[in-house]
Amino acid sequence: MNGEPIQVLLLETTAAGAAPLENQLDDAGVARFALERVGRAEDAIDRLEKNHVDVVLLHLPPDQALRVLPSVQQRAPSVPVVVLTDEENESAAVQAVRGGAQDYLIRSKTDARTLAHGLRYAIERKRAEEALQKSEAFYHSLVESLPQNIFRKDLLGRFTFGNGRFCKEIGKSLDQIVEKTDFDFFPADLAAKYRADDQGVIESGKAFEVIEEHVTPVGEKLYVQVIKTPVHDAAGNLIGTQGIFWDVSERFRSEEQLKQAYADLAAKEAELLETMKLLKASHEELIQAQLQLIQAEKLESVGRLAAGVAHEVKNPLAILLMGLDYLAEAETREPAADQDVMRAMRDAVYRADVIVRGLVDFSANRRLDAIPQDLNAMIQRSLLLVKHELVGAHVAAIPELAEDLPPVLLDPTKIQQVFVNLFMNAIQAMPRGGTLTVRTRARRLQSVERDEGSRSAERFRAGDRVVIAEVEDTGTGIPPDKLVKVFDPFFTTKPTGRGTGLGLTVTRKIVELHHGVVSIANRDGGGARVTLMFKAHGSESHAIQREPAQAQAHPGR
């Protein structure tokens, strides 16, 4: 009897019974009731729209009650309706309940207490009904709205349920699916697999998940992700399986494509590595061939230098021999000259040693073995090797070597070969004597000019510290039309027998092996100038001084 009274809307065409009924209901002691009577159906509907009503009591003859019921239901579907009639009419009662009435009571057989209970239970039943409907709607929505295929099967693999999407997927109505098995809808091998999966779930009692092939009734092949679980009844008995699957073809195919792409990439990479290996081997062979060419050309130089070197050694030998003769006879010699003689002999031994060792070093066949070197020292040693040729041709060598030259990564014998080549060329260009100037200097490159011929741009960058060597002669120079060819193999301007035609080719090759550039140009005052440029060892790229990397062949006069 606690809480708010139950709001009852009584539709009663006779005004007699409202107040007594309210009293009777209250007296029943089931609950408190607040009864409001209306005489017409329209008023009842009005009233339903305005205020809260817990239950509608239609106290009408059966036919009237059946007429009013639908409009009340429609207006307030959540408000329970109880029909109270004076006539006993079984068919009307059944019709009323089917039409949504919670109860159908006969006035003569219903005391106040029964009516009170009837109203109360009607409210509860309606609430339970609504909750059930809500819950059903919730689960129905889950099963039918999500874009997943859902089905259930019994222990024998017969479908017991399939959601709309599943039915659509199979292309059958639910009626046509229920009681059927996978074998009725799918190719035999697939159906057998599905059945085996179901069996696995039944036996293990555990969920099963897989991405598998699926063929639609129209023969389209898809990949689906499937989750199957066992189904138990309320008592916990295993009664079948249920499954949910969805199309992952796109993802699966993307993954497959990705896998294939990875495999292709791996194959390509292996191919590339193999190609690189071959390239490296062939590069190695090329370097070997170049080194052999360099060595062959060098031996040719050694041959040409040998006579000169022999001459340079014979003078010290003459000094030694005469010195020995002098010292051998004690009586007639001038003691004051002894020291001079011995000094001359000692000098002779050193000179012979230096010149012989120079030739041996020079002719040594080594791989490219670059170490930080003083370019000036290389030039001095090379000058010594061609001293005989210089003297013989009356060529004065003028070294103008910068004192603060930074070291350069050089292979000493190869670089000496370069200078010997250049000196010999210069000497041969001055048959009537002249001046051979060798100049060195260090510079910081301000900019690098792109020049196909010199390849400067490939090797140097603005800011690089470079060491430059220039070899100038006062000879005849090189005809402008031949300047571009001088580095070509077997090109020579010398008479037959005086040059291999490989000297400058090899010179350039050696310089390139040292990542340097070489260029040749005619000098304004006559003669030719060869310019070599190497990167200083440990060069940093900071632009300080203006010196364009300009090492291109300038046409002469």
Added chain:
Amino acid sequence: MPFNVNPPKRKRILVVDDEPDVTLLVRLNLQRTGRYEVQQENRASRAVSTARTFQPDLILLDIMMPEMDGGDVLAQLREDAGLRNVPVMFLTATVLPEELKSKGGTIGGHPCIAKPFQTEVLLSRIDSILSGGKPAAAPR
């Protein structure tokens, strides 16, 4: 060499070679015999003027020298009336002794001695030239 009361007039020999140590040792080895007065000249270009002053009886001339070679010096000597007849012997490192022997110890008709040489051989060639004017025998 025993002391001679009336020593013969010592012969004057001019050595022209760009190597100071070569000219030094030639001078020392020749002078010690007591028979020669030796003048050294290390610059080919000054050979003729030195010869004019020194008036040598014999000129020992290196072939391969900077500025000008022995052949050029010889040509200048032959153009000088006072020096035209002074005998010249080449000293050279450019020719092998075997090669020189096959040419009878001469180059272009002039006696020649190949470096390195023993003092004894040098003295013998000098004596031979100064005594006879005839080219001496080829070196061993």
